[in-house]
Amino acid sequence: MNRRDFNSIMAAGLAASLVPSRWTLAQARAPEDLRVDGERLNAHLATLSEIGRNPEGGVSRVAYSDYDRAGRALVLDWMRAAKLEPSIDFAGNIIGRRAGRDATLKPLLFGSHLDSVPHGGNYDGNLGSLAAIEVAQVFAEHNVVTRHPIEVVVWQNEEGGLYGSRAVSGQLTPPELKSVSNSGKTVEEGIAFLGGDVSKLDQVKRRKGDIGCYLELHIEQGGTLEAGKVDIGIVEGIVGIKQWEVTVTGFANHAGTTPMDQRHDALLAAAHFVEMVNRIVRSIPGAQVGTVGRIQAFPGAPNVIPGKVVCTLELRDLADAKVDMMFEKIQAEAKVIGAQNGTQFAYTELHVNFAAPSDPRMRNIIAHSAEALKLSSRVMPSGAGHDAQAMAQIGPMGMIFIPSIGGISHSPKEFSRPLDIVNGANVLLRSVLAADQMFA
Amino acid sequence: MNRRDFNSIMAAGLAASLVPSRWTLAQARAPEDLRVDGERLNAHLATLSEIGRNPEGGVSRVAYSDYDRAGRALVLDWMRAAKLEPSIDFAGNIIGRRAGRDATLKPLLFGSHLDSVPHGGNYDGNLGSLAAIEVAQVFAEHNVVTRHPIEVVVWQNEEGGLYGSRAVSGQLTPPELKSVSNSGKTVEEGIAFLGGDVSKLDQVKRRKGDIGCYLELHIEQGGTLEAGKVDIGIVEGIVGIKQWEVTVTGFANHAGTTPMDQRHDALLAAAHFVEMVNRIVRSIPGAQVGTVGRIQAFPGAPNVIPGKVVCTLELRDLADAKVDMMFEKIQAEAKVIGAQNGTQFAYTELHVNFAAPSDPRMRNIIAHSAEALKLSSRVMPSGAGHDAQAMAQIGPMGMIFIPSIGGISHSPKEFSRPLDIVNGANVLLRSVLAADQMFA
Numbered sequence: 071m072n073r074r075d076f077n078s079i080m081a082a083g084l085a086a087s088l089v090p091s092r093w094t095l096a097q098a099r100a101p102e103d104l105r106v107d108g109e110r111l112n113a114h115l116a117t118l119s120e121i122g123r124n125p126e127g128g129v130s131r132v133a134y135s136d137y138d139r140a141g142r143a144l145v146l147d148w149m150r151a152a153k154l155e156p157s158i159d160f161a162g163n164i165i166g167r168r169a170g171r172d173a174t175l176k177p178l179l180f181g182s183h184l185d186s187v188p189h190g191g192n193y194d195g196n197l198g199s200l201a202a203i204e205v206a207q208v209f210a211e212h213n214v215v216t217r218h219p220i221e222v223v224v225w226q227n228e229e230g231g232l233y234g235s236r237a238v239s240g241q242l243t244p245p246e247l248k249s250v251s252n253s254g255k256t257v258e259e260g261i262a263f264l265g266g267d268v269s270k271l272d273q274v275k276r277r278k279g280d281i282g283c284y285l286e287l288h289i290e291q292g293g294t295l296e297a298g299k300v301d302i303g304i305v306e307g308i309v310g311i312k313q314w315e316v317t318v319t320g321f322a323n324h325a326g327t328t329p330m331d332q333r334h335d336a337l338l339a340a341a342h343f344v345e346m347v348n349r350i351v352r353s354i355p356g357a358q359v360g361t362v363g364r365i366q367a368f369p370g371a372p373n374v375i376p377g378k379v380v381c382t383l384e385l386r387d388l389a390d391a392k393v394d395m396m397f398e399k400i401q402a403e404a405k406v407i408g409a410q411n412g413t414q415f416a417y418t419e420l421h422v423n424f425a426a427p428s429d430p431r432m433r434n435i436i437a438h439s440a441e442a443l444k445l446s447s448r449v450m451p452s453g454a455g456h457d458a459q460a461m462a463q464i465g466p467m468g469m470i471f472i473p474s475i476g477g478i479s480h481s482p483k484e485f486s487r488p489l490d491i492v493n494g495a496n497v498l499l500r501s502v503l504a505a506d507q508m509f510a
Numbered sequence: 511m512n513r514r515d516f517n518s519i520m521a522a523g524l525a526a527s528l529v530p531s532r533w534t535l536a537q538a539r540a541p542e543d544l545r546v547d548g549e550r551l552n553a554h555l556a557t558l559s560e561i562g563r564n565p566e567g568g569v570s571r572v573a574y575s576d577y578d579r580a581g582r583a584l585v586l587d588w589m590r591a592a593k594l595e596p597s598i599d600f601a602g603n604i605i606g607r608r609a610g611r612d613a614t615l616k617p618l619l620f621g622s623h624l625d626s627v628p629h630g631g632n633y634d635g636n637l638g639s640l641a642a643i644e645v646a647q648v649f650a651e652h653n654v655v656t657r658h659p660i661e662v663v664v665w666q667n668e669e670g671g672l673y674g675s676r677a678v679s680g681q682l683t684p685p686e687l688k689s690v691s692n693s694g695k696t697v698e699e700g701i702a703f704l705g706g707d708v709s710k711l712d713q714v715k716r717r718k719g720d721i722g723c724y725l726e727l728h729i730e731q732g733g734t735l736e737a738g739k740v741d742i743g744i745v746e747g748i749v750g751i752k753q754w755e756v757t758v759t760g761f762a763n764h765a766g767t768t769p770m771d772q773r774h775d776a777l778l779a780a781a782h783f784v785e786m787v788n789r790i791v792r793s794i795p796g797a798q799v800g801t802v803g804r805i806q807a808f809p810g811a812p813n814v815i816p817g818k819v820v821c822t823l824e825l826r827d828l829a830d831a832k833v834d835m836m837f838e839k840i841q842a843e844a845k846v847i848g849a850q851n852g853t854q855f856a857y858t859e860l861h862v863n864f865a866a867p868s869d870p871r872m873r874n875i876i877a878h879s880a881e882a883l884k885l886s887s888r889v890m891p892s893g894a895g896h897d898a899q900a901m902a903q904i905g906p907m908g909m910i911f912i913p914s915i916g917g918i919s920h921s922p923k924e925f926s927r928p929l930d931i932v933n934g935a936n937v938l939l940r941s942v943l944a945a946d947q948m949f950a
Binding site for chain 1: 730731732733734737749751753762763764765766767768769770771772775777778780781782783784785788791792797799800801802803804805806807810811812813814815816819822823824826860861892893894895914917918919920921
């Protein structure tokens with residue numbers, strides 16, 4: 071279907087019921103009536119879940135593993151079937167491109183990732199990648215040619231730290247290429263394993279304005295949509311994350327001979343700290359979170375009062391300033407805790423990710439797409455990091471969430487309902503079309 | 511000096527000033543004027559501290575190591591110099607025996623151990639062992655022949671779990687022989703390494719009534735004597751110890767996407783537990799102690815809410831019933847803590863040591879010995895385990911403490927003042943003589 075035909079269909083909004091056969095029916099549909107093939111999308115998800123499948127369910131398809139490469143090979147086939155022209159960029163990302171009607175326009179990017187955490191689930195990343203291919207396939211089947219070029223992207227090594235998308239947004243630093251991934255390979259080795267070439271990473275970088283927009287469909291990985299019986303989450307932004315290693319220093323001593331009032335018990339102080347972090351984070355209105363996820367006491371014997379405790383602290387919020395404010399409160403209260411039993415707290419920053427707000431126009435597009443599909447929606451933060459946060463550095467970013475049952479993710483128990491999957495993919499489809507209209 | 515001569519000296523209480531030379535002077539002294547050679551005792555302690563010395567001070571003379579054997583060789587020489595007849599029993603203990611005037615009487619045992627914890631100090635065990643030899647040497651130099659046979663005992667592998675003394679009291683079980691000690695050797699291999707023979711362990715067992723009494727001098731390993739400026743601790747008994755492994759089960763989830771009010775954070779529950787144990791133990795009058803010494807969160811990543819925490823709980827008191835009562839309170843409160851955030855607590859018993867009270871007659875003897883030496887004393891529990899608790903199973907047990915500076919033990923910083931060492935050894939000397947008179 072050429073450009074004029076497409077436009078006339080857009081204008082006419084022809085009723086689907088006029089045309090009998092499935093394919094002809096589709097051809098005749100107005101873009102606003104286009105729907106993904108939900109059965110095909112769910113079948114693709116099921117097929118992909120066999121690659122790296124764990125005995126207990128879910129997958130271990132860690133980046134740079136043989137399973138990762140096998141999953142990518144399958145996706146390359148599906149891209150070709152969807153009439154995309156896939157290639158692997160120097161950073162190891164898969165980019166499935168299709169030209170638009172106007173070669174002067176910037177590409178619209180949409181996609182996600184295929185790699186999983188060890189013992190992960192079947193939806194995190196997979197959904198957004200396969201739904202993006204499905205959208206492209208529906209466009210092809212219905213001869214929908216967008217104004218902008220489209221690029222369906224499957225980013226490499228999202229779980230390890232957004233390596234593929236950060237290479238493209240220019241945030242990846244050379245020392246990071248030496249870090250060892252869950253596969254046992256360094257990032258550098260892994261990129262070569264996937265068909266990239268780190269010596270040419272500079273060539274994959276895109277600058278602000280190089281893309282029309284970026285859209286990503288993802289499972290929520292939390293329980294708020296399911297709990298609120300909401301179909302679609304409109305991501306307000308991806309939270310900023312700061313992580314510290316916290317060292318509590320007391321004095322190790324004999325647990326039998328040291329009276330209770332003469333102890334400098336680092337674990338007792340750390341216990342007060344864990345409680346206090348929880349209390350402070352919960353005392354402020356908002357969706358911020360705070361977690362102590364790792365802890366160890368030294369020397370770590372049942373009969374020795376811990377002289378040192380090392381634990382982690384992680385704080386996340388959409389506003390970086392709120393993260394800093396919470397950390398200041400925590401440090402101040404920790405001093406008081408330490409003074410109570412003669413222990414000291416020290417902090418080493420482990421990791422910082424600044425907050426990445428989504429583009430208000432993209433939120434609007436997603437909201438209207440959901441509304442047109444009679445789906446309920448809610449604006450919400452993404453507490454998890456996503457490739458979308460790297461893309462927000464170079465163009466308007468929008469992100470669509472669907473419910474995760476029980477809020478469970480990074481687990482074989484991760485699950486999203488087939489209907490929610492279809493809903494999310496349809497919102498993605500409409501949002502791509504709307505973005506295609508909106509952006510110059 | 512024969513028995514009649516000794517008795518006549520006892521009766522006469524000859525004034526020391528009558529006799530000029532040191533040795534003659536000593537010979538002429540009444541038992542109540544006998545004193546240890548403090549310089550020699552402190553010099554012996556200093557010499558022993560060179561064997562297995564750590565670069566940072568203190569010793570790592572773990573049981574069954576080459577250093578352990580070297581320390582024992584030195585002690586065998588010192589025993590011979592003290593006119594004891596040392597032998598190694600089948601359990602690997604060193605027993606330095608000297609006959610008394612009445613071969614029908616049970617032996618009086620006194621001593622301690624030579625082995626240390628890794629990176630331990632120079633006083634724990636060493637003091638009691640070398641002071642016992644010093645007492646025997648003073649008896650020999652002054653021709654004091656006791657009524658009872660005396661046995662200066664150096665127990666093997668006290669730190670690992672009172673292996674030598676429990677073999678003698680009949681409490682050591684065959685499976686324990688297979689456990690691996692800090693030296694890397696199993697207890698069985700270690701006993702052979704020291705010259706014992708586990709196939710004949712039955713022959714070292716002694717029954718209730720087989721010994722006249724047992725006396726042990728030891729550093730307090732706590733800070734109460736120093737803090738109270740008290741010279742001598744009269745051990746009321748050795749506390750009962752119970753240890754559990756505590757497992758807190760919650761639900762692991764994404765630390766970014768799981769709202770604070772939807773978490774089943776096992777570490778938050780464990781933090782409440784640590785605080786609660788401390789609060790309950792401190793809320794009851796008495797010298798009981800409670801400690802959480804080891805803790806680990808699973809999966810243990812900064813960005814994952816802990817789904818499981820494993821920690822230890824240790825409770826100690828002179829009254830086993832109080833330990834049980836505290837544990838019941840702790841279990842009840844842990845249920846409430848768990849109910850607050852949907853976590854469960856489970857307990858596995860790791861270790862039980864029942865309380866071992868000292869003999870009231872032995873406490874009296876020690877109190878009078880201290881008084882005669884114009885030393886202040888205080889009756890107190892021993893929060894640490896000692897070989898004396900095994901000996902309490904088979905005869906009247908008494909234990910003498912001297913101050914540990916800063917209450918520090920199991921550390922290179924462990925220290926006791928030379929004067930306190932001499933005081934403690936003199937109390938031991940007088941107590942042995944008094945016990946020799948008291949017991950049939």
